[in-house]
Amino acid sequence: MATQNNTPEPRGGFRQTMAWLHTWAGLSLGWLLFFMFATGTAGYFDTEIDRWMQPELPPAQINRDSHRSAAVLLEKLQAEAPGADQWLLSLPTDRNQPYAGVFWRGADIEAGASAAGGRHLVDLNNGDTLQARETGGGQKLYQMHWLLHYTKRAYSDWIIGFATLFMLVGLITGVIIHKKIFKDFFTFRPNKGQRSWLDAHNVLSVITLPFQLMITYSGLIFMGFSFMPLVVAAQYGADGRSQFFDEVFSPPGLVESAGAPASLAPLTGPIDEAERRWGQGRIRSIDIRHPGHSNARIVISEDTGRSVAAGAGRLIFDGVSGALLHDAPSASSTAKGVRDVFLGLHEGLFAPPAMRWLYFFSGLLGTGMVATGLIIWSVKRRQQAARKTGSARRGLVLVEKLNVGTLAGLPAGIAAYFWANRLLPADLPTRADWEAHALFLTWLALLIHAALRPRQSAWREQLSLAAMAFAAIPLINALTTDRHLGHSLASGDWVFAGFDLTLLVIGALFGWAAWFAGRGARKARKAPATVSPAAIGEAS
């Protein structure tokens, strides 16, 4: 966007063409990209948000003896899910998995199973099921950034695929048209209207460029199999997709259930073997297939926290003799290894707290980059319209309305998601769904509000609303739970304190933005005859 040409059209040199591409690739799916960036950035604190949204849960139960944890979980599954096809024991290893859990399917209800399939979190102190309010939590919030919540995978995969591709095009063309990346690295000139927005957009893009390229390219890799099905079809045939996925992702050596009953081998041997190879406390899950049958298998998965690469190494044991059958590292081939690294970089599950904050910060700046890009489009055209005809064209008005309703409206919707978590009745059926509905209904309401209100009032009102909505969340938390900010700070409960303080900071930033938008409007009122470009720039 560093070009000085005010009407970037596909004529003239290479740079002009790239500028045109940058403008339209960025604008056409820009609001969707903003949504993906905002909810995806929240995802770097997904489990922390989960825990804030279930305040009934006890402190994390990590760093326990694997043998004891496995014994507690196994006992629970034996009692609750006899005759199941699969028992999955999740061991709490680090922040990614703060509580133990069980999952089962295909259990025999006649033999006394509570349900054919199910999952819950388990208190390792007494083996009880951990009870907490129903919520979508941080998981549902961050999964919106690729599932888009209301659409089927068949559509959402393609929609976000195109958005990500456009983002990559935006990044590459952005680098090409930015004339002086090194010389202007530090350049930000405040209070200069459109110039300042362009500087801000450039600065935010350039200082996060490694992050942006990584997140966008790895985002495409996530979607590779949907995007390029023919690559798989060429090797495995048109119906071979499931065979391909089995070969690449499923643990090797799994067999169909056979009828002969046999007792399950004790888990002690396999656990010892896994910890000898990977280290103490690095078992993430124990997956038992066909427990109680002669061809039972025990699949032990490694915690992924030690390297950047996502994807767990697995050991497969015979479920009756306890003998090790296969050692299957995640990177079964170079291609799989490369994919694991890109996925791991994208998700950042390996990141310890300080690095996690840097991920979050980079994500926020990326969100700001998309936002400033969208604003520049409208500021530039508003200025041209003021110079030429004095009235704005319909396309410009539409973009301005969508900008207010999304850049301020969506964050307010995310605040509503947290409000709903605390304020909806605990026994409301499909409570988790209503949390998400609260987000999208708020967003929709603010899009309508933006359509009805004058531009500058809409900005001021919606930014103020977002500020108050975020700042009020710690207060609502204090009124509805006993884990308020004072308590969490005093007791060193950093998940709750971090959440509340972060939302206070976000609220303050929106408050500042509302003040800023109001200042632009006041300036514009002072000089209504000659509309000052700076004022338009600030308030648009």
Next chain:
Amino acid sequence: MSATATSLPSLCLLALAAFASLYLATQRRNLRLVRDIDLPRWHTPLRCLGWGLLATAAVTAVITGGWGPGLVALCGALTLAAFVVIGLASYRPEGLLFVLAMGCTGGFWALGKIVVSGIGAG
């Protein structure tokens, strides 16, 4: 893994100092501190210092964290430091000399601690 976590503060401080000196190396006007500092005279040393600090940060990142987490930490630290320096340059440029001094001192002090503990452990 834990090595990356311990080296992260030192990476951030080194990156802060590096960007502060690289920014000052582009400035023509004088900075008023205790007395006027004639910045253009210092351009070359500042540029050398800046790139040297960046190289130190990069080497520290890779040695302590390995190529994977180390480079991730380096990118994160550079992003954060650039954001802070650009903010200061736009609104409080006098603060940059302070950041440069603090970044150098703090960064090398933290780095020294890592080296000493590394020698101790080795």
